Amino acid sequence: MMRKSYYQKLALMVIVLTILLAFQKYTSRNREPFPDVKFIASSASVNLSDFDPNILDRDQWQKLGFSEKQVSTILKYKDIVGGNFTSKEQLKKCYAISEEKFEELESFILLPKTSDKSKSKEFNTFAKKEINISGKFNPDRLSSGDWIKMGFSERQSEAILKYKNYLGGSFVSKEKFKECFIISPENYSKLEPYLILPAKTPENFRSFASNYPEKAKIQYHIFDPNILNVDGWKAFGFSDKQANIIVNYRDRNLRGSFKNLEDIQKCFVISAEKFQELKPYIKLNPITIKQEEIRQEKTDFSKTDLNTITFKQLIEFGLDERSASSIIGFRRKLGGFMNKEQILSTYNIDKELVQKLLSIAPLNNSNVPKYTLTDAPEEWLKDHPYFKYSADKIIFYRTTYPDDKKIWKFLKLKPEYEERMKLYLK
Structure with a gap:
């Protein structure tokens, strides 16, 4: 009997041990790892030239390679900082602009590297200013001076008026007025009881923006874009800065003349909508194109140092604006090329054409600054x-x-x- 009891206990222990080992094996199984997620960024071809980010509209930002959501974020950020970017440093802080994208655009941005500290304080102290309201008012009728008297800064007042113009010349409703980023929720709550505006936005609101009166003032006529000066472009509705950018783009980037309609369309300050308005009136004169091409001086590239070659000379060799800009920009950041392989590794270039240039042009790196790790600035x-x-x-x-x-x-x-x-x- 004792032996029988012993074997029963031994059998029970074996069963329990087997169950425990099976449970341990189940709970310690390696789970199938979740696959790594990789995001692939697409890069659109962008023809870059000098630009002022304060005058770009949605379409023009998209031409620079940003998505619709990124453009919306950039424009909202612009309103938040007072309606104008004051420096490259400030623009760089916008999270919709990646560090890589900012480096690509930086050399073309017409802004100082840093802003005047006294100007930046203007926006930092805005929330502390007291808003003074004398009675009920229609915000559509207020001038920049009226907004300043109320307690807003000069630049904030200009931004409010720009927002009104963007809506079509009227704030339309309290709802739309509230969406103006310059007006904080706290200040809106103070202003709301005094606003003479409908509470809700009308269903046909979208027609307001399309009826913005500025377009009606433009008198279009037949013109040759190769002889049009800054005032001529301004007469077609472009701002002073936009007109200067168009003329510089033609004279500097395109060597003095637009060769075809596509050249005009590529200028990023000319939106797709604006180009369609201008297109019926554009008459390119072959004579003006030919004269400008004849004036070009031919460069002996076998004697042109790759560390001193200019943007215009790269264009003359046959590179497009994007390739030329990338090479000049990368060389500027490096302080000069040390070997030709660096040029070939530059982003956004026509490698086949650049390889041809490298086989012809010499490279002198004797003037490139060098340091030790201990004394480098x-x-x-x-x-x-x-x-x-x-x-x-x-x-x-x-x-x-x-x-x-x-x-x-x-x-x-x-x-x-x-x-x-x-x-x-x-």
Whole structure:
């Protein structure tokens, strides 16, 4: 009996142990890993030239390669900062503009690098200003001076009027008035009881913007875009800045003349809608095109240093604006090319044509600035494309270890990164 009891207990223990092992195996199974998600960014071909971001409309921002949502965010951000971007630094803070995209556009932006601190304070102190309201009023009838008297700054007042013009010359309703980003929720709650406007937006609101009266004032006529000056473009409804950009685009980027309608359409300050309005009146005179082409001086590219070659010379060789801009911009950031392979690795270029140029033109790198890791200026390290991602580490390590060999050991960079950085080191 005792032996029988012993074997029963032993069998029970084996069963329990088997169950425990099976449970452990089940709970410790490796789950199938979730696949990595990769986002593929598409890049549209953009013809770049100097531009003022304060005068671009939705269509023009999209021509620069931004999506509709990104454009909406940029324009909202512009309203929030007072209706105008004051510097490249301020524009860069807009989260809809990636660091890579900003670097692509930076050299073409017609804004100072940083803004005057006294101007930026104007917007920081806005929330503290008291709004003074004397009685009920129709905001459609207020001038910039009236908004200033109420407590808004001059630039904020201009932004409010621009928003009204964008709506078609009227705020339309309290709902639309509330959407003006310059007017904070706190200030709107103060203004709302005094507004002489309908509470709700009418169903036919979209017709307001299309009836904006400025268009009716433009008198179109037949014209040759190659002889039109700044005043001529302004007469067609362009602002002073837009007109200057068009003329510069024609004279500098296109070597003095529009060759076809497509050249005009590519100018990013001319929206698709505006181009369609102008198109019936455009008459390109072959004589003006031919004369401008004859005036071009021919460059001997076998004697033209790739570290001093100009934008116009690259265009003359046959490169498009995008390729030429990319090469000049990359060279400026590097401080000069050290070898021809760097030029060939530049983004957004016609590699086949550039390869042909490299086989003809010489490269002199004797004037390219070089430093050691210990004496390189901080600003240079932070701005240089090859050093900027390691700049803070280099600056930190060299305070304790003023020796290039030790700094390299601490950086622990990939060999290819270290190799290209050493091109600019003594």
